[in-house]
Amino acid sequence: MDSIDIFLYVADILVIVGIILAVVMPLIKSFDDPKSLLKSALAIVVLAALFFIAYSISDGEVLPKFAKEPFNLTEGMSKFVGGSLIMTYVMTIVALAGIVITEITKAIK
DSSP states (O other): OOHHHHHHHHHHHHHHHHHHHHHHHHHHHHTTOHHHHHHHHHHHHHHHHHHHHHHHHSOOOOOHHHHSTTTOOOHHHHHHHHHHHHHHHHHHHHHHHHHHHHHHHHHHO
8 A cells, every 4th residue: 555545545534524524514503593404404305396306307218228238227227317417407597597687686786
C-alpha cells in the first residue's frame, strides 16, 4: 500500500464525514425552530410527489441490445432512469423560470 492508496482512503473518509455533517448539522440547528423542519418535510414530500409523477409517465421500454450483456437493463431500471430524467428536466425548467421571474421583479422595483 503506497501513499496514493492511503490518500484515497482518507479522501473517502472525508467525503463521508462531510456528507454526514451536511445532513446532521442543519437538523441540529433546526431543533431550535421546529417550523423549519416542517418546511423541509414539505419540500421532501413535494419532491417525492414530483418523482412519483415523473416515474408514472416515463416509458419502461428497453431495446433488445441493452437487455443483454453488459448492460442487463430491465424494464424497472429503464422506468427509474426515465423518471429521474423527466424530474431533472422539470426541476431545471422550474429553476430557470424562477431565475427569470426574480430578475424581472428586481428590474421592475
